[in-house]
Amino acid sequence: MAAPCPKNVELLAPAGNMECLHAAVKAGADAVYLGAGHFNARRGADNFSLENLAEACDYAHLRGVKIYLTLNTVVLPSELPDALELARQAYRCGVDAFIVQDIGISIELSRIMPDVEVHVSTQMNIHDEDGLRAAAALGATRVTLARELSLAEIARLHELAEELGVELESFAHGALCICYSGQCFMSSLVGGRSANRGRCAQACRLPYELHNRALRKTLDAPGEHLLSPKDLCTANLIPELLHAGVASLKIEGRMKSPESVQAVVGVYRAVIDRVEAAIDRDGIDSVVASDAPELRASEEEMNVLSEAFSRGFTTAYLKGKRGNEIMSYGRPNNRGVFVGRVAKVREGLVFIDPETELHVGDLIEFWTNRGHFVHTIGEFKTDRAGRVFFPVERAVGKGDRVFRVRNAEAAFVDDDKLPSVAVCARAELRIGQPALLTFTVAAGDASVTVEGPEVEAARTKAITEKEVREHIDRMGTTPFYLSSLEIDLDEGVGMGFSMLHKLRARAAEELQEAILAHYHARKLERTPSRAFAPVVRRGWCKVAALATNPACARAAKRAGADLIYVPAANYRRGEAVIAGQLSDTAEQAGYPKQCIPVLPTVSQMFDEEKRNGFDTWKRVKADKPVMVENLGQLLHATEMGAAPEVGPHIPVTNKLDLQAMADLGAQRVWLSPELSLVQIEELGDMAPMPLGLTIMGQTELMVTEHCLLMSQGPCNQKCAECARRKSPHYLKDRKGYEMPVITDCTGRSHLYNAVQMDVAHLMPEIIGAGVSTVLVDTTLMNVKETTEKVARAVRARDIAQKDGNKVAKAEGATSGHLFRGVS
Template sequence: MNNHIKAELLAPAGNAEGFYGAIHAGADAVYLAGNKFGARAYAENFTAEELVRCIRYAHLLGRKIYLTVNTLLKESEFAGLYEYLYPFCEAGLDAVIVQDLGVLKFIREHFPDCKLHASTQMTLCGSWGASLLQSMGVSRIVPARELSLKELTVLKQNTGLEIEAFIHGAMCYCYSGQCLFSSILGGRSGNRGRCAQPCRLPYSVITDGVKSKNCYPLSLKDMCTIEHIPRLTEAGIDSFKIEGRMKRPEYTAGATALYRKYIDRYYELRENRGLEEAAEIYRVKKTDWKCLTSLYIRSSVQDGYYFKHNGRDMITLDSPAYSGNEEAVLAGIRERHLAEALKLPVRMKAVFQTGRPAALTIQRAEVSVSVSSDVVQRAERHPVTEENIRKQLTRLGDSIFRAESVEIDVSGDCFYPLKQINELRRRAVAELEERLLSENGYGKAVTCRKAELSENKAPGNRKGFRHPGEGSPEKGFVFAVRTIPQLEAVAEETGSGMQNIPVRLYVDGDLLVQEWETVCRLCGSASFSGGIYAALPYILRESDRSYLTQLYEKVQESSLFRGFLVRSMDGLGFVMQREKAIPCRGDAGLYVWNRSALREMEDMLEGFCLPYELRASEQKALLNGLPCEKVVYGRIPMMITANCLLKTTDRCRNHTEGPRRAASERQRSKSSDRLVLKDRLDKEFPVLVNCDHCMNIIYNSVPLSLHRELSGWRECVDLRMDFTLESPEEVKHLITSLRSNMAFPESEYTTGHEKRGVE
């Protein structure tokens, strides 16, 4: 039997009504946002005053509050972060959920008593990244929703970190934190809480030249796991998280109440009947199932990725629209959980005896306080009555208490002003609240440091790297390739007139594993004075462990390779955990949006890539620190997905149906690994189907091309070209254009966020 502490039920709240509904329905904790830095910018959210009141209210009930600061912050926004967080941390905020590594560093240094939870926006898929974040002060992680229950169990066992996992609500098609679709197309960034949800729009899929009908291939069904509570519980998940800060309070309260009911029921069954029998007899009533699936649900539900890697049955192909809510169900939820505030019953005992101080005792369960006041006088005309006293004492108003019983011992001829009775009650209530807060673990002094502490380092084993040739003003070119023909073209071009310019090369890790000898021969015949690096996959999961070990050993043993290009916290964590220090460079998706994030990464990376979503002026605020490069040409990866468009609209062509396909399968034509996603405006988005890691990469319909902006960057950064779908001829032409200050040969292109940035 799993003997871990009872799992926490964590509910969302987009406004105060949703918060009280979640608490009244039985949530152990609530996650919410203030009016800044939350990944649901269009939710109503909370004012500072509301949020402080909610924190105190929750703590009086023994519940917890987690604040979402789970967006990426620009350098200019850090000036207001301390003042924003201070009142919440002073009020005893239980934790902050973060995405930005700079924010993580800031909170760790300025609010060291506040717990740090790593958001699902960090795209954590393995114990490598989780362990690295643990060394940075993180106590809990919210892993990627794409992980299986088995993977979560292994993650828990390997790290000992608290695991917070989604159990109900909407599902993103892309790995959270890696989606740039809404950002690049419309300027509304998911990394800033402003996603326009292009995944809920219709598309067709072109496979081998055959076009599917228009459907909704990127729209996942909502998750509902209430029938799997026994299995989730025994897997050791610490916190069961309900999605939905943008949804109505009735949804929050209704979903919370039903999950509360069945979580409690399973624990009761397990205690009384034993583990095996409890799991066998656990059932969800049909009426409860109907109620739950009628609350703001897309057409039908599924159980997420807990028991499958992907599948057509997970998609709302016909319609992404929400089903209608039954008004009778909503009315019932409002009556039970939203109509009245939750009050704690207290017992009151008052003594008003002539010649003695007035006294009042208030007791809540085992906690009681007693207060006294002025001596009770003898009445000259109108003595105070028991009814007068009772009326004043039970006027508990906006407090969290209600009088369950009132015992009054009063002299028949005494006088005591009603105003002083009210003051006696207020004092007693205030003292009882403080005692309850103390009993629930709150009320201690909070450490807040406003002074700059940027030189402080996180704990843990860190390996410092330095840029080769650091201090040299000379900048060069960087190329990334994923195919042998592209590598051949780059090798040829770099061997003809570019030897004296610092050049760095990134070779796709999958290509290295599959074509090691050919890659080494080609790399050995060319000159890359800045070093050759193996590019790790965007996503790394437990199933990639042997792949990573194989790739690491090849790179470590080869004199040709300098290090790794890492694209995730898991990739960085994997390399950092190796005994031998091998240099790493961070890709654009390992987000560095501010100088605090730069300082957090400077001992782990020898360089980084400027992010896609900052405008040029915002990117330049990050220069003169850790050496950096900038992508000036390439297809922007808009989505990295565990679900597969090929499997959804046609069939899985990996006969092993797993994250590894046989060598014979890998040798087949690479053209069949490519699809096209076509939107309602006839824009075509190339899709790379990677069966080695069982994921899709959806690229932008046109390449990023900054050929008109090069003059402003040549002396500042290394200029990088990413080759993904290009032919050898296109690669050669592009390199020639870059070297000769010519326009890149593209009739259609985008400059991305170079000038506009994101909100």
């Protein structure tokens, strides 16, 4: 039996600055998420200082809106004190929750601030039941789920979430990442800015070509933006999301304008209110089954969303689809709302048959056969046929399409000084008794009563009820307005208007203090320092190899590799399938003995494994090593009694992360490719377990739920037997770099760096930094290349540990981030 859906879903809005916060609150957001400092995933937004963060919290809390602070980046060793201090100061400012990616910081915040909620960011890549259990074990009260989940998968997770006491949050609107969040190295290795540090370079929005290497040809595609998804829009899926158990609907957009925030939040507020009213009236099952138009966004509302920002809309993976319908191959930026077509061009004037009203100041875009260009409408006229015409500097042709990308009439006016909190008031003016004025928040619990001097009988003119009402209702610059006023007035009362003004001012001031008292009274109690596990002793450095087929695994072993790692899927799928072989163990598949399984970055969802005839955990044995690539796998492996090694897709970048991994049972940690040598050395000095580092191979840049090979056209979705997978493919960028693409047996694509990494010449420094295992990734190597690279790594290790000497630097290879790091 499915768990009941949340009674009232939260509408969570973005704010990149104070003006956007005002827009979100004004439009009806229940909560707002924002960033402060450098530890948030939108460092390009204006963001908030500690000074205006306190102001933002007060502004929101007075209006019954919660504030969530994003700390959703990885935190480097030297930054840890600053990140924790920011959290402490934000706590004093009054934030209601922290949205966190860093595992160690998540645990630490729950420890030192137990009364503040910790929400797990989508950057933590929680997408299955094991991940949900792990998030709860960290102390999370809410999990922002991966965008790649379907409604059915969310509903199944909700059943477990109810047992764990964890809320589920799902993205409802805005930009989609093509890569699983928190798993993208493309931005840093190709664009020079790390998405995991809040500085995404948007490399996925650039043009690419898909090539078949075997056929030596460029493959046709519907456009050139092969990594660019459409924008998510669930305005027509609100009943289904609530039925699935989503507690919070999140709108993406901390880089968006106040106008965009206000427009999108306003539409979702209206749709949610209609849906929840229908649920209260008819029940959730009836609402989900209904096709009543008021339960979906209207055409007008969809136009508002499109005008706010749109690359074209999709429900993404929520309906269980992951094909070309989610992609915006032709355009990576805002396309706006269709206005009409060019009817004619005459003497420098463009005539348009408009399908929507245009305004002076609108920004429109012409789609011509020579490309696209934008134009701001100045003065325009309308002819007898209803066609709008105005001069345009550039050439357009009859039939060209016109879109509006900014509506001048939708400009946001920041009138935050206007009162917006409804108050119920009661005035008691009884002769011989103190004057009393009570203010109660209409939609809350806060209430105050202020007392004035004793009420006297009038000596001349008595005050009237109308005058009392008029003077108490003058709320001025306070955030309050009177929704009702009850007056208990004796006949013949004498009172000056100034006394009413003082009572009203005191009541407003004290009500404001009462609403904020809980937040302003916050103090951080001193918590004892954590005890950290002892630093592990460094021993002889081992050479490991990651091999995806038996031949390369055997070659690596012969070349001197001490350890062989094999993706778990390749024991039964991958290369073995192409050869028509099915094997259950590494040895049966032709791999050497005692290979260590590597679990997939994205765990198989629920029944997907059964459909593909593959069981991830069949390869994991008690007391045997296994490399895990997400948090849920780590918890599961530890519970099985295995010896888990944390892979590089789980970011371990500071002391708290290292301790968290030790507490969760990690026997080795493989470090992120975004760490510099200096940062690795900082971790090596404090690591309670051995550290590993990939030193050769082509780094995986992305893992995508959408199969990148589908740009060629639709397929039969039988991924394990897919003929396209047999041929090697690559994406070619504008500079001519060729990035290999491999789609696995589940249909997920893996994109690799165009340039080989080889840092074997830095072996003395790497070992000196505390690394005790180095890995050669042979995923894209043949047997000959595998033999040469593993032998080079063994030789580099041997001479480095014998006398500190180095092998020569490999020509044409990159050192990744070992020297430059990421900012």
